[in-house]
Amino acid sequence: MTDKSSTDKLFLPGQDFTIRPEWRRTAQPQYAQALVYAPGRVHFCVFDFSKMGPGLGGGGLGVSTSTAVNKLLVSRKRNASQEMTATTRHLVQLFKELVNYADDDIFVDIQEKIQFSHAGLGSNVSLNTAVIAGLNALFGSPFSVENMWDIITRNYVENAADGHAIYRGLDTGVGEACLLYGGLVWIAEGEGMGDGRYIGNLATDGLWIVTAVGDVGKLSGDVLKAFGADADMSGKTESEVVAGKCNEYQRQYGDALHAVLHRMRADLLRNDLRGLLSTCWDMNEVGNIKVLEGIYEPAILHKLVKTLRNAGALYAGMSSAGPGFFAFADSEHSALRLQSVLQDRFGDYFNNFAVGQAGSKLSIYLD
Numbered sequence: 351m352t353d354k355s356s357t358d359k360l361f362l363p364g365q366d367f368t369i370r371p372e373w374r375r376t377a378q379p380q381y382a383q384a385l386v387y388a389p390g391r392v393h394f395c396v397f398d399f400s401k402m403g404p405g406l407g408g409g410g411l412g413v414s415t416s417t418a419v420n421k422l423l424v425s426r427k428r429n430a431s432q433e434m435t436a437t438t439r440h441l442v443q444l445f446k447e448l449v450n451y452a453d454d455d456i457f458v459d460i461q462e463k464i465q466f467s468h469a470g471l472g473s474n475v476s477l478n479t480a481v482i483a484g485l486n487a488l489f490g491s492p493f494s495v496e497n498m499w500d501i502i503t504r505n506y507v508e509n510a511a512d513g514h515a516i517y518r519g520l521d522t523g524v525g526e527a528c529l530l531y532g533g534l535v536w537i538a539e540g541e542g543m544g545d546g547r548y549i550g551n552l553a554t555d556g557l558w559i560v561t562a563v564g565d566v567g568k569l570s571g572d573v574l575k576a577f578g579a580d581a582d583m584s585g586k587t588e589s590e591v592v593a594g595k596c597n598e599y600q601r602q603y604g605d606a607l608h609a610v611l612h613r614m615r616a617d618l619l620r621n622d623l624r625g626l627l628s629t630c631w632d633m634n635e636v637g638n639i640k641v642l643e644g645i646y647e648p649a650i651l652h653k654l655v656k657t658l659r660n661a662g663a664l665y666a667g668m669s670s671a672g673p674g675f676f677a678f679a680d681s682e683h684s685a686l687r688l689q690s691v692l693q694d695r696f697g698d699y700f701n702n703f704a705v706g707q708a709g710s711k712l713s714i715y716l717d
Contacts, residue, residue: 360515363440368504369448373497377449379456380490381716383425388480388712390418390464391472391528392561392669392676394630395637397611398539398604399596409539411614411630412524413554414532415676416706417561418471421462424484426455434458436509436516437474438481444505445485449492456485466702469563470674474508475525480712483530487714495530499548502526523548532711534626536618552623554709557664557678558685562692562700564646564673569699573644591645591671599641606636627665627678634667642668650699661691675700678708 397409434442438458446456458481464473482502486493493501506521527535533551566574573595577587610633617626634640639651651668658666658677662684666677677692679685685705693703 360510360517362515363436364443366518367444367447369444370500370504373448373493373501375449375492377489377492378451379426379488381488383423383427383717384484384487385715385717386420386422386424386480386484386487386712387714388420388422388476388483388529389414389416389710390420390476391415391525392470392559392674393472393522393524394665394667394669394676395633396522396596396641397537397607399600399641400604401539407539408520408522409537410522410524411534411536412472412528413534413557413559413708414528414710415471415559415561415708416710417559417704418464418466418473418476419462420460420464420473420476420480422477422480422484423459423461424481424488425457425459426488427457432457432459435460436514437477437507440507440516441478441481441505442485444501445482445489448501449489451489456488458484466563466674468671470669470672471561471563472525472528472670474519475506475521476529476712478502478506479526479529483712484714487716496548499523499526499530527551528709529712533709534623536615550618552618552621552626554623556680557623557708558680558682559706559708560677560679560685560689560692561669561702561704561706562675562689562696563702564675564700566673569646569650569673571644571647574646595644596641603636603640607633610636624664630665630667631659639667642672646672650696654696657691657695658688661688663688673700 391412391414393412395411401407442456467473479502482498503523503526506519507516508519510517523537524535527548531551533554535551536549538547538549614626614629617629655666663677669676677688679688689703689705
């Protein structure tokens, strides 16, 4: 079970690294700069909430979305007029220690940031992945994709509210794999915290996605309201909800969810994307949507899902802990039609509607 105080433990950049001996090596910068474009992601199922905690655990399904993007420049040209964020300073120091690099000439400039933090679109996991992947490229790729996935997931951090400290956020490894491997990603739940395993992905050629960001004040249910008017699903609130409501859900629905996951795994092994997305509708009856009941208004959640399904979505749901909502379509035309349905029927609860492609990897341009 998650220690509810785990995400309350703040520390300063450069402290509390997780470093495995086999990660250590020596490397030097091979390029002047690396420009990284990292999409966001939607995360629409956690397999086992009892294994959630800082570091890799819990498993799940997710896919990247081009409707949300981080853009950052990793370079050897320090910008004297800007300071790096606490998270980027921490990850730079981690990477330098891994490759035995002592010079103080590495700078990460966040040029474009996913606008909506803690909306379920993976703004923090996208940033963490982009920083490590950009540093790896700048240093001539001393780490494999699998290495990077392991390093990032075991060192996943978020900025604290004060902007100076950081904390280990709750992470399943799904977002990192979406950006590093591409496609619709399946991460198996671990036997214990930190023991999750990457299983595989399905190609998503031609898969389009609609995303919208909810108004927490209008969507909040009794669980979230209990934390106060300004509560969102981050930091202490998120850790306490996971430790409480999500583990209560696990006891009630865990067995039923795993029966559905058995069918979904068969779809994965057949490389049947349409089949898997179709099975996801059944997952909504025992999966993430059930967890979110009470965190957000149940009647609105179920009306959203029913409306988008009737409108022809391949699958629709709330991403992660919300309030970001998404729907999949098989063409841009169909996605734009779903966007219109969302805007017309739920415009009072959501805004920032966007249409894009799903499943693309991050991209890096070296100079």
